Amino acid sequence: MAEVDEGRDLVAFRSGIRDWLEANCPSEMRDGAGGEEAICWGGTTWVFTCEAQKIWLERCAEVGYTVPTWPKAYGGAGLSRDEDKILKEEMQALGARSPLDSFGIWMLGPALLKFGSEEQKLQFLPPIARGEIRWCQGYSEPGAGSDLAGVQTHAADQGDSWLVNGQKIWTSYADRADWIFALLRTDREAKKHLGISFVLMDMRSKGITTRPIRLISGASPFCETFFEDVEVPKHQVVGTINRGWDVAKYLLTHEREMISNGGNVMGSGRALGAVLAEAETGQSDPVLRGEAMRAEIDSLALEMTLERYKDQAEGGQGVGDASAMLKYMGTELNKKRLELIMAADGAAALTWGETPASSWLRTKANSIEGGTSEVMLSIISRRILNLPG
Amino acid sequence: MAKLIQTEEENLLAEAAKGFLSKSSPVSRLREMRDGGKSSDPDLWQEMAAAGWAGVLVPEAADGSDMGHAAAHVLARAMGRNLTVSPFLSTAVMAATLLRQFDDPATRQKLSQISAGGLTYAFALDEGAKFAPQSVEMTAEKRGNGYLLNGKKRFVVDGCEADRILVLAKSEEGLCLFDLANSNKGLTQDPLDMIDSRDAADLVFDDVEVSGEALLGEPGAGFDLLKPALEAGQAALAAETAGLAEAAFAMTTDYLKERKQFGITIGSFQALQHRAAHLCCEIELTQSAVLNAGRILDQSPNDAGLAVSVAKARATDTAQKSVQEGVQMHGGIGMTDAFDMGFYMKRARVAAEWLGDYGYHAGQVAKLRGF
Numbered sequence: 001m002a003e004v005d006e007g008r009d010l011v012a013f014r015s016g017i018r019d020w021l022e023a024n025c026p027s028e029m030r031d032g033a034g035g036e037e038a039i040c041w042g043g044t045t046w047v048f049t050c051e052a053q054k055i056w057l058e059r060c061a062e063v064g065y066t067v068p069t070w071p072k073a074y075g076g077a078g079l080s081r082d083e084d085k086i087l088k089e090e091m092q093a094l095g096a097r098s099p100l101d102s103f104g105i106w107m108l109g110p111a112l113l114k115f116g117s118e119e120q121k122l123q124f125l126p127p128i129a130r131g132e133i134r135w136c137q138g139y140s141e142p143g144a145g146s147d148l149a150g151v152q153t154h155a156a157d158q159g160d161s162w163l164v165n166g167q168k169i170w171t172s173y174a175d176r177a178d179w180i181f182a183l184l185r186t187d188r189e190a191k192k193h194l195g196i197s198f199v200l201m202d203m204r205s206k207g208i209t210t211r212p213i214r215l216i217s218g219a220s221p222f223c224e225t226f227f228e229d230v231e232v233p234k235h236q237v238v239g240t241i242n243r244g245w246d247v248a249k250y251l252l253t254h255e256r257e258m259i260s261n262g263g264n265v266m267g268s269g270r271a272l273g274a275v276l277a278e279a280e281t282g283q284s285d286p287v288l289r290g291e292a293m294r295a296e297i298d299s300l301a302l303e304m305t306l307e308r309y310k311d312q313a314e315g316g317q318g319v320g321d322a323s324a325m326l327k328y329m330g331t332e333l334n335k336k337r338l339e340l341i342m343a344a345d346g347a348a349a350l351t352w353g354e355t356p357a358s359s360w361l362r363t364k365a366n367s368i369e370g371g372t373s374e375v376m377l378s379i380i381s382r383r384i385l386n387l388p389g
Numbered sequence: 390m391a392k393l394i395q396t397e398e399e400n401l402l403a404e405a406a407k408g409f410l411s412k413s414s415p416v417s418r419l420r421e422m423r424d425g426g427k428s429s430d431p432d433l434w435q436e437m438a439a440a441g442w443a444g445v446l447v448p449e450a451a452d453g454s455d456m457g458h459a460a461a462h463v464l465a466r467a468m469g470r471n472l473t474v475s476p477f478l479s480t481a482v483m484a485a486t487l488l489r490q491f492d493d494p495a496t497r498q499k500l501s502q503i504s505a506g507g508l509t510y511a512f513a514l515d516e517g518a519k520f521a522p523q524s525v526e527m528t529a530e531k532r533g534n535g536y537l538l539n540g541k542k543r544f545v546v547d548g549c550e551a552d553r554i555l556v557l558a559k560s561e562e563g564l565c566l567f568d569l570a571n572s573n574k575g576l577t578q579d580p581l582d583m584i585d586s587r588d589a590a591d592l593v594f595d596d597v598e599v600s601g602e603a604l605l606g607e608p609g610a611g612f613d614l615l616k617p618a619l620e621a622g623q624a625a626l627a628a629e630t631a632g633l634a635e636a637a638f639a640m641t642t643d644y645l646k647e648r649k650q651f652g653i654t655i656g657s658f659q660a661l662q663h664r665a666a667h668l669c670c671e672i673e674l675t676q677s678a679v680l681n682a683g684r685i686l687d688q689s690p691n692d693a694g695l696a697v698s699v700a701k702a703r704a705t706d707t708a709q710k711s712v713q714e715g716v717q718m719h720g721g722i723g724m725t726d727a728f729d730m731g732f733y734m735k736r737a738r739v740a741a742e743w744l745g746d747y748g749y750h751a752g753q754v755a756k757l758r759g760f
Contacts, residue, residue: 271758271759272758272760273755273758273759273760274759276760277759277760289755289760290751292760293751293752293754293755293760294751296754296755296758296760297699297702297703297751297754298674298703300678300695300699300754301674301675301677301678301699301703302674304393304674304677304678304680304681305673305674305676305677307393307677308393308394308676308677308680311392311393311394312394322673325669325670325673328666328667328670329670329674374663376666377662377663377666377667378659378662378663378666380666380669380670381662381663381665381666384666384669385642385662385665385666385669386646387642387645387646387656387657387662387665388646388653388654388656388657389656389657
């Protein structure tokens with residue numbers, strides 16, 4: 001995008017950012033790498049892939065660039081939407097890796113900023129910004145998938161604390177997380193949406209165990225998480241007791257926005273044209289080329305839509321119900337992209353290792369996790385189109 | 390940094406356009422025009438010119454309002470919603486964009502006339518069944534100070550009614566762009582009985598003599614001069630087509646909320662809900678592509694090719710889906726001439742071909758994205 005309309009302040013800001021990045025981003029972190037392998041997740045269990053990754057995280061955290069739009073008091077840099085855009089553009093221009101990615105940044109942070117008490121914000125947000133605490137998400141249960149409000153993991157009121165019993169599933173990286181944010185049933189008598197609380201728990205608490213689930217991709221990013229008589233202090237509820245569904249829904253809009261951007265997280269963010277050009281067979285198949293062109297056009301339009309929604313959203317708030325559209329279109333498109341990449345690589349894609357095979361299989365979860373495509377379509381139908389029922 | 394949302398000014402313009410068109414150009418006006426055996430609506434164009442729309446891309450020095458492409462897209466989108474019949478695209482968008490590349494008194498005079506609604510243009514582009522602006526067989530032979538034009542052009546939108554024609558022909562020096570009167574001796578218009586009821590014609594150039602002044606710019610530079618006008622037209626047509634898609638979709642969702650079968654409104658059936666929700670997403674993506682094209686045309690028009698082709702491809706595709714689902718979800722009534730959905734379907738089909746179909750623009754995207 002051209003810079004002709006950029007005000008003087010933003011021009012100065014851009015040049016300041018450029019200088020800062022030039023002085024602080026280690027050369028190893030300028031390789032433009034994306035995808036799962038390039039992510040720095042942080043947390044107490046994190047092993048830095050190299051010294052540069054550690055230095056890059058520390059330098060960014062010091063000035064709030066791990067969470068640029070969060071207020072300074074909570075570890076952010078207090079940047080406006082325009083400033084944040086400039087920071088991202090300049091990082092991209094330099095090929096700078098993201099210093100830190102985490103569920104704390106993408107999901108819990110925005111929810112705490114909106115629903116958390118001042119004490120909770122001060123206690124939890126700065127460690128997220130510094131990459132010290134890694135979070136996992138305790139939402140789904142064996143009996144509560146698309147029907148998420150049907151969660152049964154129970155928190156019994158014991159006066160000053162809760163006693164938690166039950167099981168969560170699809171808890172991403174629970175085996176490496178320090179804390180969990182979870183939806184717990186705190187009132188079994190109330191209507192199902194009105195008896196849920198949003199609770200933070202230390203994963204080292206007595207009675208919590210995890211077990212990784214091996215997926216079709218061969219990886220085990222998801223776990224089962226078991227709770228057996230786990231004691232949780234009452235002040236670790238976010239928002240009002242029994243109104244956790246409001247927090248959960250808000251957080252989900254951020255999760256959906258994040259997943260819709262999956263092209264970058266999944267390491268398939270390269271233009272399809274470039275992928276096809278490098279593939280042995282990709283250029284010669286007219287049908288494949290046609291489908292790839294369509295996917296490329298849709299990807300570009302989706303990127304513009306993400307920009308547009310962010311421009312619409314005020315004051316760093318999420319995009320709301322529109323996240324359902326982004327999530328649906330983004331994940332379906334990401335699956336399509338990986339199908340095309342597999343087809344372009346032909347037999348060369350059929351082995352494990354340095355092939356797109358595991359990414360291809362991983363994308364199949366995109367349209368299931370965080371709400372299935374079908375749930376998204378129902379949300380769009382009900383909340384955006386106001387169709388009956 | 391221009392945002393991908395409408396500015397306050399653009400919102401006001403959109404409101405004004407909506408108000409104006411709901412009064413002056415409801416879909417019923419297109420129906421009356423067709424039923425009256427006409428293919429254009431000159432009175433409506435005069436009203437639009439009086440409202441300042443004809444000068445949206447005309448410089449202020451030539452009495453225009455020079456509001457820019459994004460503003461033109463706001464108007465085009467509103468016209469698409471109402472299936473307005475006018476020479477807005479050919480004249481106010483494409484001809485104005487083309488002519489404003491020149492800064493001489495004669496051109497300023499033409500631009501001023503465009504702005505006042507006193508001069509209309511048509512672009513004679515295609516020679517085959519598909520848009521391929523650089524495939525030109527039409528010839529321009531040097532004759533004294535001027536040229537002799539021979540050849541055929543097909544599917545010239547506004548080709549019967551336009552006062553002047555812009556046309557590419559090949560000479561010994563390469564492609565040349567000519568600006569000539571549609572009444573020139575030797576130039577005949579074969580009107581086409583178009584499915585969308587609008588004015589389009591095949592033009593036959595049989596020893597058409599033009600003076601040296603009819604040649605725009607340098608000989609051989611014809612396509613370079615034409616390109617900005619094509620891109621402006623493609624983007625504005627994308628905006629119009631996106632408006633069409635939105636309006637057809639709005640009719641469909643309204644119908645889903647009122648039509649009852651099996652004792653309940655059909656909009657409560659998940660099979661229809663999910664298709665409607667999918668279409669809603671398609672329309673959102675297309676709107677973003679159109680907004681983006683407008684911003685880039687206003688900010689850095691020399692780099693607009695990718696944005697314009699993404700917008701035109703998306704709008705073409707989305708409008709087709711919207712009208713097809715529109716007819717299907719309306720059931721029998723959607724097939725009747727008495728109901729407006731058919732008008733949307735026919736306009737969408739014509740808009741899909743004009744200035745490049747999905748395949749053409751996908752090809753442009755592929756070129757620019759390393760395929």
